[in-house]
Amino acid sequence: MAIAFESLYSDIAGRNGKLVAGKKIIRTPALLPVINPHLPLVTPKEMQQMGVEALITNAYIFSQSQQYREQALEKGLHKVLDFDGVIMTDSGSFQLSVYGEVAITNIETLTFQRDIGSDIWVPLDIPTSPQSDYTTTERELAITMERLKEAKRVFGADAPIAGPVQGGIYTDLRERAGKEVTDLNFSFCPIGAVVPLMESYRYKDLVQVVLAAKRTLSRAACVHLFGAGHPSMFALATAMGCDLFDSAAYALYAKEGRYLTTHGSFKLDELAELPCACAVCRSHTADEIRTAPDRVRLLALHNLAVTLAEIARIRQAIVDGTLWELADERCRTHPQLLSGYRELLKNTGSLESHDRVSKRRFFYRGNESCARTEIARFQQMLVRLCLGKDVLVACDGRIRDGYDTVLLFKPPFGPYPPELCETFPIGQSEIPDWDDAMVLQGCKGIRALSASHPKSSISVSGMHQWMAILHGECSDIIEVID
Amino acid sequence: MAIAFESLYSDIAGRNGKLVAGKKIIRTPALLPVINPHLPLVTPKEMQQMGVEALITNAYIFSQSQQYREQALEKGLHKVLDFDGVIMTDSGSFQLSVYGEVAITNIETLTFQRDIGSDIWVPLDIPTSPQSDYTTTERELAITMERLKEAKRVFGADAPIAGPVQGGIYTDLRERAGKEVTDLNFSFCPIGAVVPLMESYRYKDLVQVVLAAKRTLSRAACVHLFGAGHPSMFALATAMGCDLFDSAAYALYAKEGRYLTTHGSFKLDELAELPCACAVCRSHTADEIRTAPDRVRLLALHNLAVTLAEIARIRQAIVDGTLWELADERCRTHPQLLSGYRELLKNTGSLESHDRVSKRRFFYRGNESCARTEIARFQQMLVRLCLGKDVLVACDGRIRDGYDTVLLFKPPFGPYPPELCETFPIGQSEIPDWDDAMVLQGCKGIRALSASHPKSSISVSGMHQWMAILHGECSDIIEVID
Numbered sequence: 019m020a021i022a023f024e025s026l027y028s029d030i031a032g033r034n035g036k037l038v039a040g041k042k043i044i045r046t047p048a049l050l051p052v053i054n055p056h057l058p059l060v061t062p063k064e065m066q067q068m069g070v071e072a073l074i075t076n077a078y079i080f081s082q083s084q085q086y087r088e089q090a091l092e093k094g095l096h097k098v099l100d101f102d103g104v105i106m107t108d109s110g111s112f113q114l115s116v117y118g119e120v121a122i123t124n125i126e127t128l129t130f131q132r133d134i135g136s137d138i139w140v141p142l143d144i145p146t147s148p149q150s151d152y153t154t155t156e157r158e159l160a161i162t163m164e165r166l167k168e169a170k171r172v173f174g175a176d177a178p179i180a181g182p183v184q185g186g187i188y189t190d191l192r193e194r195a196g197k198e199v200t201d202l203n204f205s206f207c208p209i210g211a212v213v214p215l216m217e218s219y220r221y222k223d224l225v226q227v228v229l230a231a232k233r234t235l236s237r238a239a240c241v242h243l244f245g246a247g248h249p250s251m252f253a254l255a256t257a258m259g260c261d262l263f264d265s266a267a268y269a270l271y272a273k274e275g276r277y278l279t280t281h282g283s284f285k286l287d288e289l290a291e292l293p294c295a296c297a298v299c300r301s302h303t304a305d306e307i308r309t310a311p312d313r314v315r316l317l318a319l320h321n322l323a324v325t326l327a328e329i330a331r332i333r334q335a336i337v338d339g340t341l342w343e344l345a346d347e348r349c350r351t352h353p354q355l356l357s358g359y360r361e362l363l364k365n366t367g368s369l370e371s372h373d374r375v376s377k378r379r380f381f382y383r384g385n386e387s388c389a390r391t392e393i394a395r396f397q398q399m400l401v402r403l404c405l406g407k408d409v410l411v412a413c414d415g416r417i418r419d420g421y422d423t424v425l426l427f428k429p430p431f432g433p434y435p436p437e438l439c440e441t442f443p444i445g446q447s448e449i450p451d452w453d454d455a456m457v458l459q460g461c462k463g464i465r466a467l468s469a470s471h472p473k474s475s476i477s478v479s480g481m482h483q484w485m486a487i488l489h490g491e492c493s494d495i496i497e498v499i500d
Numbered sequence: 501m502a503i504a505f506e507s508l509y510s511d512i513a514g515r516n517g518k519l520v521a522g523k524k525i526i527r528t529p530a531l532l533p534v535i536n537p538h539l540p541l542v543t544p545k546e547m548q549q550m551g552v553e554a555l556i557t558n559a560y561i562f563s564q565s566q567q568y569r570e571q572a573l574e575k576g577l578h579k580v581l582d583f584d585g586v587i588m589t590d591s592g593s594f595q596l597s598v599y600g601e602v603a604i605t606n607i608e609t610l611t612f613q614r615d616i617g618s619d620i621w622v623p624l625d626i627p628t629s630p631q632s633d634y635t636t637t638e639r640e641l642a643i644t645m646e647r648l649k650e651a652k653r654v655f656g657a658d659a660p661i662a663g664p665v666q667g668g669i670y671t672d673l674r675e676r677a678g679k680e681v682t683d684l685n686f687s688f689c690p691i692g693a694v695v696p697l698m699e700s701y702r703y704k705d706l707v708q709v710v711l712a713a714k715r716t717l718s719r720a721a722c723v724h725l726f727g728a729g730h731p732s733m734f735a736l737a738t739a740m741g742c743d744l745f746d747s748a749a750y751a752l753y754a755k756e757g758r759y760l761t762t763h764g765s766f767k768l769d770e771l772a773e774l775p776c777a778c779a780v781c782r783s784h785t786a787d788e789i790r791t792a793p794d795r796v797r798l799l800a801l802h803n804l805a806v807t808l809a810e811i812a813r814i815r816q817a818i819v820d821g822t823l824w825e826l827a828d829e830r831c832r833t834h835p836q837l838l839s840g841y842r843e844l845l846k847n848t849g850s851l852e853s854h855d856r857v858s859k860r861r862f863f864y865r866g867n868e869s870c871a872r873t874e875i876a877r878f879q880q881m882l883v884r885l886c887l888g889k890d891v892l893v894a895c896d897g898r899i900r901d902g903y904d905t906v907l908l909f910k911p912p913f914g915p916y917p918p919e920l921c922e923t924f925p926i927g928q929s930e931i932p933d934w935d936d937a938m939v940l941q942g943c944k945g946i947r948a949l950s951a952s953h954p955k956s957s958i959s960v961s962g963m964h965q966w967m968a969i970l971h972g973e974c975s976d977i978i979e980v981i982d
Contacts, residue, residue: 067783068782068783069782222933281825281829289816290815290816290819291812291813291815291816291819292809292812293809293812293813293816293817294777294809294812295776295777295778295802295805295806295808295809296777296778296779296782297778297779297782299809299812300550300551300778300779300805300808300809301549301550320777323777323782324777326777326782327774327775327776327777327781327782330773330774330775330776330781331773331775331776333772333773333775334771334772334773334775335775337772337773343763343833346832347763347829347832347833350828350829350832350865350866351825351829351863352863352930353863353864353865353930353931353932354930354932356864356865356866356932357932357933360932360933360935381833381834381835382835382838383832383835383838384832384838384866384867384868385866385867386866448834448835448836449835450835450836450838450839450842451704451839451842453842
């Protein structure tokens with residue numbers, strides 16, 4: 019297979035992996051800067067020194083370009099761009115989505131991509147707008163699938179061709195597309211037509227669309243979220259299992275005088291300070307950048323540094339098992355990202371089954387933390403506990419005699435046997451002073467314990483000022499001591 | 501006056517200001533790197549290029565140093581350190597707190613600080629440990645106050661002397677200290693003996709101590725949180741009205757192979773990636789730093805870049821009026837910081853009265869946002885609305901006839917007249933899909949409206965699935981329509 023993907027570490031549905039394209043290997047997650055040969059701001063070589071291993075460029079622009087078409091065909095993309103890493107080419111589908119039409123066919127664009135030496139070729143899929151109705155979306159999806167089959171037929175099973183997943187805003191169509199692309203043996207699967215969602219901050223819809231596609235895509239497939247995006251949303255996308263991002267933002271924002279950060283974007287003109295540790299920001303004042311002759315390039319370098327640092331941050335979080343913390347941090351930077359994050363948390367059930375067993379730590383960050391996969395997993399595992407007939411859950415740690423089994427209690431997880439006090443998550447979790455949300459979640463753990471041990475009778479002691487919550491959740495199944 | 505402070509912008513109790521020491525001016529908030537002349541890692545000149553305007557060094561170390569004592573007396577501190585910005589000197593109180601004793605008197609250390617040309621001198625106050633009982637704390641506070649009076653007496657009212665606030669863990673003693681230091685006309689007031697709290701992550705206690713001191717300190721005084729700290733806690737401290745920080749962390753951590761970030765610290769040995777945009781991290785891999793001969797210096801440069809970027813981030817947040825967002829972001833990085841943040845939010849009442857009227861925006865970031873000053877202010881302002889006899893709060897925006905006054909509803913703020921739809925906070929606030937916490941807070945706004953308009957009868961429509969919350973909060977004072 020020309021394109022293969024391997025996951026090395028994982029956290030939630032996110033993974034640190036290796037994408038193999040031909041003889042080249044890149045690490046994921048990765049951000050592929052978009053290169054427009056007509057408008058170079060930062061050279062591919064400079065990007066490589068900053069840690070970039072792969073680029074994306076638009077083959078359609080090359081094919082229509084008087085200046086670059088022949089060069090690309092003769093010397094190849096890598097020589098033209100002076101870059102020996104992985105180069106992915108987009109087909110013209112982007113122009114299709116923006117202008118409504120494009121003067122190239124599926125086979126023509128793939129042929130051209132092959133001939134200029136692209137490492138990953140993208141067919142001419144149809145990016146269906148989120149505004150389109152079901153019938154249109156279904157029809158365009160069928161055309162996309164035909165073009166994917168055609169690509170396999172004409173170029174062979176081993177050609178390094180991407181299998182984009184379309185389906186618009188309809189989760190059932192996204193599931194169908196994911197399944198069909200998998201059945202066709204595509205190992206590199208971009209999720210397309212999401213840029214309009216991200217531009218409108220429709221992150222709740224984005225989560226639904228991505229989760230739908232991931233439900234049927236193979237976990238061995240590398241997933242590229244096409245056109246994503248702003249660095250503040252990478253963590254959320256990675257948590258759902260997206261591996262690659264591409265963005266022209268670093269350059270477009272620079273030209274528009276916009277300054278990227280992981281907590282949002284600013285107009286350079288509005289900045290009194292430069293809230294960033296990068297080389298540009300630690301050696302200039304905001305005024306100095308504004309009046310610098312190479313202002314646009316300085317901004318582009320800053321934007322790129324911030325974006326690549328975020329990729330590094332995500333990879334480290336996956337190694338540590340702290341991706342939930344990072345997603346939680348980033349998703350509070352905009353209320354619509356918070357909506358997307360809360361939508362993701364509703365899907366903990368399906369995310370939990372593939373989450374890793376042990377992590378560096380569990381830090382409680384607010385009541386959203388109660389919906390995390392580690393808690394769902396813990397409360398499911400309670401069924402494995404062997405309990406005697408009379409069980410005491412000593413919530414304040416004060417053990418009493420007269421019980422067959424005594425358990426301790428740690429919100430938001432719930433009851434646990436003392437022997438588990440040093441294993442994950444009990445031993446490596448840190449919580450602030452108890453709050454209503456975590457106590458309620460812990461009480462759900464008591465309920466789960468009761469449900470899975472019908473022969474035991476459970477008493478609970480030491481809840482003190484949290485009695486009302488305990489009663490509300492558990493009064494029908496437990497006995498309260500003092 | 502030798503030391504003066506002026507606030508230029510403010511947000512919550514935080515301010516961007518100017519600290520004048522003699523003829524020199526520095527911008528605040530500011531981080532003063534601690535310089536140990538025996539162990540230079542990054543030179544003061546290099547720091548100046550990175551944006552540092554002031555340093556702190558320990559006069560006691562200088563006075564005991566064979567190598568530096570005479571140099572400092574002859575040439576002056578600024579020449580010895582090759583730095584023309586503001587230099588503050590610590591007295592030896594730090595050594596006192598660590599070793600229990602110090603071989604210098606209050607007047608000796610102040611004389612020495614004067615003679616070496618320090619810009620801000622610190623008396624020999626007694627940093628009372630948080631473990632000390634009330635009697636000891638009170639006694640040591642009295643000694644500290646005597647030394648402060650002695651300093652004024654001996655060196656004059658215009659000497660650039662700091663007035664440290666002690667009082668241990670006892671908020672009444674901290675309030676007393678704040679008042680006495682203010683009565684003595686100190687304009688530069690460090691809050692001392694908090695390092696043990698921060699080292700133990702006792703952020704809830706830290707908040708209580710700082711708020712207590714700030715209750716009686718003049719708002720015209722510049723407040724230095726002595727020994728603070730880790731960059732993840734600067735925003736919380738600034739929100740409470742701290743203006744200066746000092747830290748040796750950038751160097752100590754570097755020597756111990758520890759890597760600072762605003763979301764916590766890492767051991768360099770544990771890092772697979774370098775999650776940072778700074779010059780060091782964008783030009784090395786983690787392995788390359790580990791094996792670099794100048795590894796400690798590289799780490800120190802990274803640590804300093806991260807710390808100074810955070811100061812810039814705080815200043816920009818104050819300009820924009822988004823300091824709550826930044827404090828919220830940073831305080832979720834550790835569960836004990838979250839405890840501290842929640843403690844601060846309990847004090848919204850006192851913070852609200854000095855908060856600014858209008859901000860760039862209000863982003864809802866989670867249920868903690870319901871306790872923010874802007875909401876308390878808004879709900880207090882409701883008393884100013886002129887209402888007719890029959891009032892309708894149309895929560896879903898559907899206006900009905902037959903009412904003297906119709907108001908709209910936006911959680912977490914509550915009811916508002918259509919004319920205010922474009923003013924702060926209604927017009928510049930963004931919220932995710934409604935959640936229980938914000939709806940409850942909005943209903944408290946309805947209650948506040950009712951309480952302040954006893955002649956009006958209030959009906960509420962359009963709450964739909966939020967009826968239970970509305971009933972729970974307001975059923976005794978409103979009529980529900982459909």
